[in-house]
Amino acid sequence: MFAYEFMTNAFAAAGIVAVVSGVVGYFLVMRGQTFAGHALSHIGFAGATGAGLIGLAPLWGLLGFTLAAGIVMGALSDRISNRDIAIGIVLSLALGFGLLFLHYYTSFATQATALLFGNVLAVDRGMIATLAVLGAITIAALAAIMRPLIFATLQPELAEAKGVPMRFISTAFLAIVALAVSECAQIVGVLLVFTLMVGPPAAAQRVTTGLWSGLILSAALALAEAWFGIAIAYYTDWPVSFCIAMLSAVGYFVCLSLPQRHLSRAHSST
Amino acid sequence: MTAVVELDHATIKIGGRTVLADASFAIKHGEFIGVLGPNGAGKTTLMRSILGLLPPSAGSLRVFGHTPRCGDRTIGYLPQLRTVLPDLRVRGLDFIGASLHGERWGVPHLSHHDRHMIEQTLAAVGARELAGRPLSQMSGGERQRLLLAQALIGNPKLLLLDEPLISLDARHQEVAIEVVRRVCRERGITVLFSAHELNQLLPAIDRVLYLGNGQAVLGTVDEVVTAPVLSRLYRTEIEVIRAGGHIFVMSHGSDVERADDHVHEHGDHDHGHHH
Numbered sequence: 026m027f028a029y030e031f032m033t034n035a036f037a038a039a040g041i042v043a044v045v046s047g048v049v050g051y052f053l054v055m056r057g058q059t060f061a062g063h064a065l066s067h068i069g070f071a072g073a074t075g076a077g078l079i080g081l082a083p084l085w086g087l088l089g090f091t092l093a094a095g096i097v098m099g100a101l102s103d104r105i106s107n108r109d110i111a112i113g114i115v116l117s118l119a120l121g122f123g124l125l126f127l128h129y130y131t132s133f134a135t136q137a138t139a140l141l142f143g144n145v146l147a148v149d150r151g152m153i154a155t156l157a158v159l160g161a162i163t164i165a166a167l168a169a170i171m172r173p174l175i176f177a178t179l180q181p182e183l184a185e186a187k188g189v190p191m192r193f194i195s196t197a198f199l200a201i202v203a204l205a206v207s208e209c210a211q212i213v214g215v216l217l218v219f220t221l222m223v224g225p226p227a228a229a230q231r232v233t234t235g236l237w238s239g240l241i242l243s244a245a246l247a248l249a250e251a252w253f254g255i256a257i258a259y260y261t262d263w264p265v266s267f268c269i270a271m272l273s274a275v276g277y278f279v280c281l282s283l284p285q286r287h288l289s290r291a292h293s294s295t
Numbered sequence: 296m297t298a299v300v301e302l303d304h305a306t307i308k309i310g311g312r313t314v315l316a317d318a319s320f321a322i323k324h325g326e327f328i329g330v331l332g333p334n335g336a337g338k339t340t341l342m343r344s345i346l347g348l349l350p351p352s353a354g355s356l357r358v359f360g361h362t363p364r365c366g367d368r369t370i371g372y373l374p375q376l377r378t379v380l381p382d383l384r385v386r387g388l389d390f391i392g393a394s395l396h397g398e399r400w401g402v403p404h405l406s407h408h409d410r411h412m413i414e415q416t417l418a419a420v421g422a423r424e425l426a427g428r429p430l431s432q433m434s435g436g437e438r439q440r441l442l443l444a445q446a447l448i449g450n451p452k453l454l455l456l457d458e459p460l461i462s463l464d465a466r467h468q469e470v471a472i473e474v475v476r477r478v479c480r481e482r483g484i485t486v487l488f489s490a491h492e493l494n495q496l497l498p499a500i501d502r503v504l505y506l507g508n509g510q511a512v513l514g515t516v517d518e519v520v521t522a523p524v525l526s527r528l529y530r531t532e533i534e535v536i537r538a539g540g541h542i543f544v545m546s547h548g549s550d551v552e553r554a555d556d557h558v559h560e561h562g563d564h565d566h567g568h569h570h
């Protein structure tokens with residue numbers, strides 16, 4: 026299976042994206058903002074189709090729209106980002122616009138499925154390089170704000186009193202999520218970003234309570250699900266995104282059904 | 296010696312409401328102050344002002360002789376609103392660790408020294424075993440002890456505890472008061488401890504700061520918890536009845552503290568407690 030370039034490309038791209046998704050998703054789940062992540066991906070769909078309409082690569086439209094939306098949501102954080110109804114309405118509207126843009130778009134059907142459900146087997150070297158650079162930026166930005174982000178997530182009242190710039194943190198975080206969503210959509214499509222951004226971290230949080238162990242497990246699960254998903258797709262001829270979605274669900278429910286353990290020693294791995 | 300907290304004709308406003316008008320008082324070093332007053336009297340707002348989150352609109356507020364600023368490490372704080380995400384599977388050590396240098400940029404990292412400090416402080420409040428337990432598995436009382444330990448970390452000189460007794464049963468309330476008093480005596484920490492019920496605090500406190508009706512009265516229990524003073528603060532006729540070492544603050548025949556508690560149960564913003 027590694028004899029084909031499209032397969033090695035797929036593995037490389039999915040690997041980069043899975044790790045980024047698993048890491049960023051870990052904080053998304055911790056903050057209880059998964060719905061905001063979902064909304065960003067739908068808004069990205071409108072961006073991607075809109076970009077196609079004016080002759081740009083869908084990735085740039087996706088990036089532009091999700092980033093703008095992430096920053097706006099962060100800036101309005103108290104008023105909007107945790108309000109499911111407002112987010113739900115905006116994401117439906119975005120999906121509607123996406124459809125409108127598609128309507129005027131010539132290569133309608135193939136583009137639509139690729140955007141909605143991903144098309145990892147069509148990834149080329151240029152895209153891998155782009156994903157690697159975007160991924161590095163995403164992780165670096167996350168690392169820069171990680172400590173205050175965790176503090177602001179766990180104890181917002183105290184963090185505010187300690188001088189953490191709350192508004193900036195929540196805005197920066199949603200911008201980071203926007204980047205991750207854009208990358209993730211390249212692999213599994215806008216409708217299935219949950220499979221890599223929510224499934225693995227949620228599963229990881231079921232089995233470990235340490236911060237670093239959770240992060241590593243989340244990234245490892247996402248990576249395993251992405252790679253095995255591609256492998257299964259290769260041998261069965263099922264769509265890749267379906268295989269990844271299935272593994273993500275299996276991973277989550279298996280972890281859910283495991284007996285809840287906790288580390289009884291404070292000084293074991295952090 | 297300069298006062299730990301000193302208000303001089305301070306007016307504190309929030310969202311257009313005047314919470315304190317022209318208030319003056321001074322809290323001395325090492326005092327254990329019970330902060331009392333009906334709901335909405337401004338206990339939380341006053342603490343936020345002391346933290347530097349809400350400067351007075353008139354007059355002055357000084358902490359250790361200076362204008363307070365956010366992030367002052369000499370102040371330990373246990374907020375009243377304690378957002379605890381319901382399904383938070385983060386263990387105690389990481390939870391506290393996140394707050395330790397939480398305002399710094401970069402990746403979280405606990406040094407050996409930090410870890411030692413956390414474990415020591417947990418031990419001081421009798422919560423050593425909570426370091427390894429996930430928050431989602433802690434009872435309300437255990438979480439409270441964890442938060443108390445957190446407020447004590449870094450050897451603060453002033454401790455602001457905003458309703459730390461909420462969601463504790465009577466026995467745990469007593470334990471919590473006792474722990475705070477012991478640790479703070481040992482370390483010479485000045486404490487502002489807000490609560491709904493005066494009686495549990497009686498054995499621990501040096502003085503009371505009673506808030507209400509835009510005013511603040513600081514003094515000993517005997518000076519402050521009297522019918523004339525409280526009638527002024529509650530803006531209604533108050534009777535104070537002392538019996539068997541307890542003090543009952545009554546308004547028209549019913550206990551205002553209990554009435555308050557009742558209101559509080561319903562308007563409670565505390566997401567952390569279990570029913």
Ligand SMILES: Nc1ncnc2c1ncn2[C@@H]1O[C@H](COP(=O)(O)OP(=O)(O)O)[C@@H](O)[C@H]1O
Pocket residue numbers: 309310311312314332333334335336337338339340341
């Ligand atoms: N963010 C806010 N915006 C407007 N009003 C507020 C805000 N926070 C508190 N208040 C008002 O300030 C008053 C004091 O509130 P608070 O300090 O929480 O009282 P307490 O802690 O004694 O119950 C209340 O009337 C409350 O409604």
Ligand SMILES: [Mg+2]
Pocket residue numbers: 338339340375457458
């Ligand atoms: Mg309050």
